[in-house]
Amino acid sequence: MKHEETIISGFGGQxxxxxxxxxxxxGMAEAMHVTWIPSYGPExxxxxxxxxxxxxxxxxxxxxxxxxxxxxxxxxxxxxxxxPLVKPGGVLIVNESLVDIQSARDDxxxxxxxxxxxxxxxxxxxxxNLVALGALAQATGLVALETVAAxxxxxxxxxQRKWLEPNKAALQKGxxxxx
Amino acid sequence: MAKELLKGNxxxxxxxxxxxxxxxxxxxxxxxxxxxxxxxGRMIEEGRVFLQAESEVAAINMVYGAASSGVRxxxxxxxxxxxxxxxxxxxxxxxxxxxxxxxxxRGGPGLGNIQPSQADYFFMTKTAxxxxxxxxxxxxxxxxxxxxxVGLAFDLADKYRTLVLIAGDGSxxxxxxxxxxxxxxxxxxxxxxxxxxIVGAEGRAPNLITSLYLGAQNLEAVNLRLQAKLQEIRENxxxxxxxxxxxxxxxxxxxxTVGRICTTVVRExxxxxxxxxxxxxxxLWPFPDARLAELGARVRGVLVAEMSAGQMLEDVERAIARQxxxxxxxxxxxxxxxxxxxxxxxxxxxxxxx
Amino acid sequence: MSVAVNIPENMDLIYKYPDxxxxxxxxxxxxxxxxxxxRMVGEVIDExxxxxxxxxxAPVGCAVLAYKYFDVxxxxxxxxxxxxxxxxxxxxxxxxxxxxxxxxxxxxxxxxAETVHAANRGEFLTTIFINNAIYGMTxxxxxxxxxxxxxxxxxxxxxxxxxAGYPIQMSEILAQxxxxxxxxxxxxxxxxxxxxxxxxxxxxxxxxxxxxxxACVEVLATCPTNWNQDPWASxxxxxxxxxxxxxxxxxKMTDAVKALxxxx
Ligand SMILES: Cc1ncc(C[n+]2csc(CCOP(=O)(O)OP(=O)(O)O)c2C)c(N)n1
Ligand code: SF4
Numbered sequence: 001m002k003h004e005e006t007i008i009s010g011f012g013g014q015x016x017x018x019x020x021x022x023x024x025x026x027g028m029a030e031a032m033h034v035t036w037i038p039s040y041g042p043e044x045x046x047x048x049x050x051x052x053x054x055x056x057x058x059x060x061x062x063x064x065x066x067x068x069x070x071x072x073x074x075x076x077x078x079x080x081x082x083x084p085l086v087k088p089g090g091v092l093i094v095n096e097s098l099v100d101i102q103s104a105r106d107d108x109x110x111x112x113x114x115x116x117x118x119x120x121x122x123x124x125x126x127x128x129n130l131v132a133l134g135a136l137a138q139a140t141g142l143v144a145l146e147t148v149a150a151x152x153x154x155x156x157x158x159x160q161r162k163w164l165e166p167n168k169a170a171l172q173k174g175x176x177x178x179x
Numbered sequence: 180m181a182k183e184l185l186k187g188n189x190x191x192x193x194x195x196x197x198x199x200x201x202x203x204x205x206x207x208x209x210x211x212x213x214x215x216x217x218x219x220g221r222m223i224e225e226g227r228v229f230l231q232a233e234s235e236v237a238a239i240n241m242v243y244g245a246a247s248s249g250v251r252x253x254x255x256x257x258x259x260x261x262x263x264x265x266x267x268x269x270x271x272x273x274x275x276x277x278x279x280x281x282x283x284x285r286g287g288p289g290l291g292n293i294q295p296s297q298a299d300y301f302f303m304t305k306t307a308x309x310x311x312x313x314x315x316x317x318x319x320x321x322x323x324x325x326x327x328x329v330g331l332a333f334d335l336a337d338k339y340r341t342l343v344l345i346a347g348d349g350s351x352x353x354x355x356x357x358x359x360x361x362x363x364x365x366x367x368x369x370x371x372x373x374x375x376x377i378v379g380a381e382g383r384a385p386n387l388i389t390s391l392y393l394g395a396q397n398l399e400a401v402n403l404r405l406q407a408k409l410q411e412i413r414e415n416x417x418x419x420x421x422x423x424x425x426x427x428x429x430x431x432x433x434x435x436t437v438g439r440i441c442t443t444v445v446r447e448x449x450x451x452x453x454x455x456x457x458x459x460x461x462x463l464w465p466f467p468d469a470r471l472a473e474l475g476a477r478v479r480g481v482l483v484a485e486m487s488a489g490q491m492l493e494d495v496e497r498a499i500a501r502q503x504x505x506x507x508x509x510x511x512x513x514x515x516x517x518x519x520x521x522x523x524x525x526x527x528x529x530x531x532x533x
Numbered sequence: 534m535s536v537a538v539n540i541p542e543n544m545d546l547i548y549k550y551p552d553x554x555x556x557x558x559x560x561x562x563x564x565x566x567x568x569x570x571x572r573m574v575g576e577v578i579d580e581x582x583x584x585x586x587x588x589x590x591a592p593v594g595c596a597v598l599a600y601k602y603f604d605v606x607x608x609x610x611x612x613x614x615x616x617x618x619x620x621x622x623x624x625x626x627x628x629x630x631x632x633x634x635x636x637x638x639x640x641x642x643x644x645x646a647e648t649v650h651a652a653n654r655g656e657f658l659t660t661i662f663i664n665n666a667i668y669g670m671t672x673x674x675x676x677x678x679x680x681x682x683x684x685x686x687x688x689x690x691x692x693x694x695x696x697a698g699y700p701i702q703m704s705e706i707l708a709q710x711x712x713x714x715x716x717x718x719x720x721x722x723x724x725x726x727x728x729x730x731x732x733x734x735x736x737x738x739x740x741x742x743x744x745x746x747x748a749c750v751e752v753l754a755t756c757p758t759n760w761n762q763d764p765w766a767s768x769x770x771x772x773x774x775x776x777x778x779x780x781x782x783x784x785k786m787t788d789a790v791k792a793l794x795x796x797x
Pocket of ligand 1: 207208209235259260263593594595612635636638639640663665667668669670671676756
């Protein structure tokens with residue numbers, strides 16, 4: 001049975017919410033149940049943004065959880081908050097470009113990768129979310145990489161269209177590093 | 180129609196439009212504003228009425244006006260806005276026009292915050308305005324259910340000429356989930372407006388929509404009729420969902436977001452060998468009193484979970500009528516209760532009643 | 534966050550936080566005008582020496598947390614009700630200085646009745662009215678002051694005045710009330726206009742202290758976040774477009790206000 005409860009977290013503007021939506025779309029495309037809940041607040045900028053995505057073969061009960069089975073942390077505050085909460089046996093994806101501390105956990109799988117640097121090399125640091133999502137898909141096997149790529153194609157906004165191929169490359173690169 | 184990934188607020192707004200919503204009036208307030216924003220584009224596209232009011236006081240009275248003309252109309256808001264609507268809600272109830280109001284609850288009292296809450300339970304089920312009345316109150320626990328309940332809300336409002344409230348919370352409003360929208364229904368053509376509606380008295384005696392009855396005898400007669408209608412609603416419209424109650428020894432009672440969280444609690448408790456079941460009210464008014472009374476006679480104990488200080492709790496206690504101990508797990512101020520906390524309280528109840 | 538600064542002996546301190554402001558970084562977005570206006574109000578309170586006698590009323594809007602930034606007694610009103618609450622405060626504290634600080638949604642939509650009637654009663658109150666043509670806090674919906682054709686999250690095809698009404702000119706309306714003593718529209722979009730706005734704010738406080746009637750300073754401002762503009766562009770846009778619908782100027786100044794001696 002597939003069932004993952006994932007928290008994706010970063011600074012506002014790092015695309016944590018969009019990466020979460022892509023994961024939810026991908027789960028749906030693979031005929032699973034999905035929920036996506038963002039942290040939400042007043043419009044004023046700054047601070048962190050995170051979302052909780054549950055993808056499951058079963059109907060989803062609690063959409064909000066305390067201990068995720070996976071966490072994707074794109075910046076330091078997110079690392080400090082969620083690293084201790086990942087369930088034993090779970091997966092933690094760390095963007096080491098912006099997180100200069102290391103996880104001390106030996107009961108979870110920690111994948112550390114320079115997501116922002118990779119994204120910058122591919123043309124835009126804002127694609128770090130996709131690098132991390134590629135790593136997550138690969139590490140958990142929750143959804144196929146091709147599914148994510150197809151959903152990206154379907155849901156990238158008109159304005160971002162020119163970034164489709166680099167985004168796909170970012171996904172791919174993240175997956176490779178998680179192998 | 181295929182399933183889509185839909186945000187609760189957008190989903191109920193689009194569902195309303197597809198159920199023949201002819202006029203929407205509203206005022207922005209988090210965590211509900213996406214509904215207003217969605218309709219600001221879609222209603223205009225469909226050539227229908229969308230108006231951003233200057234306040235919730237104005238919005239509900241615009242709804243009152245449109246409802247008096249016999250069209251499907253609604254507004255949506257959150258606690259501070261609902262509070263401002265209390266006057267209009269009472270007038271709508273008093274003059275018996277059908278209207279739908281969605282309340283996406285947030286933390287209170289006062290300005291509070293914008294996180295999920297269920298602390299408007301008393302307000303919606305018991306004191307939505309001055310005078311003797313209850314709106315029908317529907318409580319969805321998923322994006323699909325809020326879609327379905329919008330359709331139901333309009334049907335019930337029309338059928339009973341009554342006010343229907345939908346009790347959502349910030350989590351349902353903000354959550355995205357796969358769900359299916361209903362097909363587009365046509366608007367009610369003008370000649371088919373109800374015969375009580377005010378549309379111009381050409382060719383018939385004038386209609387009057389009012390809640391003013393000066394003579395005490397007159398107003399009492401109106402109240403008696405209203406109460407008879409409410410009684411009919413109590414008898415016919417109670418809705419709830421049960422989850423693993425057949426052999427349950429401990430019963431959870433929760434609605435909305437907490438209701439769905441409790442389905443996970445039941446699963447986990449069952450894994451640990453505890454016979455736990457869940458009753459999730461889908462109508463908060465009328466309340467599933469009779470079913471709870473039956474179950475109260477069968478179970479060892481009852482645990483009510485809410486995002487409030489214990490509001491539905493009072494209705495559960497009334498229904499269970501001391502047949503079993505009733506305990507409570509509540510979080511306030513926008514804190515959503517987690518599965519492990521509720522499980523811990525279930526354990527306590529289990530021990531206490533063994 | 535407090536910043537410790539060491540001043541070399543041969544230098545004078547010429548710029549600092551006004552005493553009436555707390556040394557707290559605000560939550561406002563980069564480029565937002567709210568912070569600038571807070572500073573002006575703070576400086577005026579300092580210059581008039583009324584920090585201990587002043588009571589502020591915060592609105593519901595982006596300035597909802599204004600009480601964190603002012604080092605004076607503060608209350609937080611319900612959305613739109615600031616002037617009603619301020620009336621209650623002033624009537625029982627007639628010797629104190631009471632001001633409200635409100636956005637356009639707060640003052641000119643949900644609170645229109647309270648605003649007009651406080652002015653009409655000639656309440657001895659000072660109102661700072663930030664007009665940024667949008668609902669900032671709730672995510673950029675149309676405000677009563679939104680310009681014709683302006684795209685917002687609740688006017689996705691642009692404000693259609695035939696349906697949604699026209700930008701409401703509150704200063705012009707308030708100037709009609711007999712109780713208003715001083716009503717002016719300024720902007721805080723460049724240095725000269727900021728200097729001028731501060732003078733107006735000072736006059737509005739003095740008007741209250743002298744017991745001359747209701748005073749309101751409308752300040753044209755920006756909301757780069759919800760206008761989807763960078764801060765610089767938003768200032769230019771506001772100067773060009775907003776002043777077209779909201780002409781600057783003093784709409785009411787009684788002779789008594791004119792005769793006020795400036796306590797600089
Ligand atoms: C009764 C009520 N309705 C709605 C809201 C939601 N709300 C909070 S602030 C706001 C509008 C803010 O806009 P404005 O006054 O222009 O101030 P700005 O944020 O732009 O500074 C609204 C509608 C509320 N808090 N209370
Ligand atoms: S949303 Fe607009 S008004 Fe509010 S703080 Fe940001 S820029 Fe200022």
